[in-house]
Amino acid sequence: MxxxxxxxxxxxxxxxxxxxxxxxxxxxxxxxxxxxxxxxxxxxxxxxxxxKDRAARAHVARAVELGMDTITVGTCGNYGVAISYFARQAGLRSVVFVPKSYENSRVEEMKRYGARVVFVDGSYEEAVELSSRAARANGWYDANPGTPSxxxxxxxxxxxxxxxxxxxxxxxxxxxxxxxxxxxxxxxxxxxxxxxxxxxxxxxxxxxxxxxxxxxxxxxxxxxxxxxxxxxxxxxxxxxxxxxxxxxxxxxxxxxxxxxxxxxxxxxxxxxxxxxxxxxxxxxxxxxxxxxxxxxxxxxxxxxxxxxxxxxxxxxxxxxxxxxxxxx
CATH class of the missing domain: 3.40.50.1100 (Rossmann fold)
Structure with a gap:
């Protein structure tokens, strides 16, 4: 690297x-x-x-720099909470994709920080893919791993x-x-x-x-x-x-x-x-x-x-x- x-x-x-x-x-x-x-x-x-707070905070800062108003991520829990927490601090909207089957997803915390939570019938990897797809379709900032960010x-x-x-x-x-x-x-x-x-x-x-x-x-x-x-x-x-x-x-x-x-x-x-x-x-x-x-x-x-x-x-x-x- x-x-x-x-x-x-x-x-x-x-x-x-x-x-x-x-x-x-x-x-x-x-x-x-x-x-x-x-x-x-x-x-x-x-x-x-x-x-995950480290990455979330940096991604939110980058989204603000780019003039974007919404940030999205697929998560098994911790990253989604971190993104929604820092997005709220920066005045951004957050959209978090979470597999329905995950038991430690911390969904209530995400909602408390103002996130829109989208449940996915599938795996974590599928939640990430759907989040990235939504980012491309809607002009949102994509904070997912495996992407240019x-x-x-x-x-x-x-x-x-x-x-x-x-x-x-x-x-x-x-x-x-x-x-x-x-x-x-x-x-x-x-x-x-x-x-x-x-x-x-x-x-x-x-x-x-x-x-x-x-x-x-x-x-x-x-x-x-x-x-x-x-x-x-x-x-x-x-x-x-x-x-x-x-x-x-x-x-x-x-x-x-x-x-x-x-x-x-x-x-x-x-x-x-x-x-x-x-x-x-x-x-x-x-x-x-x-x-x-x-x-x-x-x-x-x-x-x-x-x-x-x-x-x-x-x-x-x-x-x-x-x-x-x-x-x-």
Whole structure:
């Protein structure tokens, strides 16, 4: 992925969000991280509780710049809430397409922020396609992944890397990211690549993807040793309330994510729903941090990575959640 998005940087920096880097302490000992500094990049403190706020805020800013009055997206929940929240702040209309079958869709929050919600008889990928089609037909801003506006999302997520470098004074040895479409991982890679090229970091960390064992195109491609996205059918995935943010027979930023994984000698690890839920509970009990089970895949991925690799430096897991960190 080439860093050719300099024209977009002012918008994202102007509207930048800063999230904390939390040192993993009690849970680190339980998981066998003794002696290795492990951090949580906690995106749960964003306004609507997830990292999707970063992309949503940047897309709304771009829509305003372009003089557009409506923004649309297909969502399994979090991104739709973020788009509707920031659209309302900017005085834009939002139209959010949501699969009827999704149990964690946060529809009431979207409506509370003024979104028009369109239910779709189909998958998440079909909701995205219908949203993009409606954008083209009506002249709306299309904030969906897998579209020309992807660069705005990559740039927004690149700020996560910049914040990590700023906090640690250099890039860590490895960064683990929950992966569904792969957009966040691709954006984080862009940020570390830029930091390295601009002399702010001495290395680019190895990027580790954590995802569901029940079907993800990036994981399937990696498992087959393919640097290009392999074709998956809907019948090859099993969607559950736990893995909704991760499951994807068509990961819409798969090519960019795979490029980042190959370039950094990364890894991909897949986990069951039971493992995801257990790790989210452990984070809550030992670290007083609320994490969506799907995003706890990043901590599991670091644990798997450490069982096979010698590391040289700190590790970071990017996690998200709908709630603030619990106060002691």
């Amino acid at each position: 080439e860093d050719d998005s300099s024209s977009k940087r002012p918008v994202v920096k102007l509207l930048g969000l800063q999230t904390p880097l939390l040192r993993l302490r009690s849970l680190g000992k339980v998981l066998g991280f003794d002696g290795i500094p492990v951090y949580l990049k906690y995106e749960g403190v964003n306004p609507t509780g997830t990292h 992807d660069e705005v999302s990559f740039e927004a997520y690149s700020a996560i890397a910049g914040e990590i470098v700023s906090e640690l004074g250099d890039a860590p040895y490895a960064v683990a990211v929950p992966v569904g479409n792969g957009t966040t991982l691709a954006g984080i890679y862009l940020g570390f690549l830029r930091a390295y090229r601009e002399g702010e970091a001495t290395r680019i960390p190895r990027l580790i993807a954590g995802t569901t064992a029940l079907g993800n195109q990036i994981a399937a491609s990696w498992r087959r040793g393919s640097v290009e996205p392999v074709t998956m059918s809907w019948s090859k995935v099993k969607e559950t309330p736990v893995n909704e943010p991760l499951v994807a027979y068509k990961s819409l930023s798969a090519a960019e994510a795979l490029e980042a994984l190959v370039a950094t000698k990364g890894r991909v690890y897949e986990f069951s729903d039971e493992e995801l839920v257990e790790m989210a509970m452990l984070l809550r009990v030992f670290e007083r941090v609320s994490s969506l089970p799907a995003s706890a895949s990043s901590v599991l991925a670091l644990k798997s990575f450490l069982s096979l690799e010698e590391v040289d430096g700190p590790l970071v897991a990017v996690i998200t959640g709908r709630w603030r960190r619990i106060k002691h």
